[in-house]
């Protein structure tokens with residue numbers, strides 16, 4: 001397996017990926033997969049959401065022959081979206097953080113719902129749901145995800161997650177420091 005020519009950057013490849021961050025390529029998201037292609041560690045045949053069209057685009061960019069989609073990564077199909085069965089949702093909020101594009105709305109202990117127009121069909125919310133009340137259904141005709149919008153939403157999602165993690169770490173450190181303070185003699 002060869003890497004990319006020096007003129008092709010990981011960002012050039014990433015810009016041609018669907019940005020669902022679904023991890024079906026075997027990498028933690030589109031950007032890591034793009035980096036692996038540039039490094040010559042991955043073939044261009046691993047993105048089911050992009051399918052044949054993305055493979056053809058990458059092949060052209062890299063000056064290679066197209067390949068069939070690697071079946072180990074999944075199959076190409078019509079767009080699907082997640083739907084939450086509100087009658088069964090227990091409001092645990094475990095599906096919120098895994099959604100890379102913040103397509104799920106809801107507050108803890110309240111019903112959750114998917115904003116269909118935002119959903120990329122990545123399926124990352126399915127496994128965390130403890131009551132299996134999320135299912136994938138065919139998207140409405142005309143449903144389309146713009147990769148640039150997906151990327152912007154994912155970057156906002158990641159920035160917020162990092163900010164919350166830093167806030168939590170500061171709170172824990174403050175609690176520890178309080179607990180370790182010597183008790184004043186009375």
Ligand code: SF4
Nearest residue numbers: 021022023025030047
């Ligand atoms: S959209 Fe394609 S490149 Fe991005 S994470 Fe999914 S399979 Fe990987």
Ligand code: SF4
Nearest residue numbers: 099119120122123125
């Ligand atoms: S709602 Fe589920 S399937 Fe849709 S984008 Fe979010 S995690 Fe992916």
Ligand code: SF4
Nearest residue numbers: 089090092093095129
């Ligand atoms: S993980 Fe499942 S039960 Fe929990 S809020 Fe999400 S949809 Fe509802």
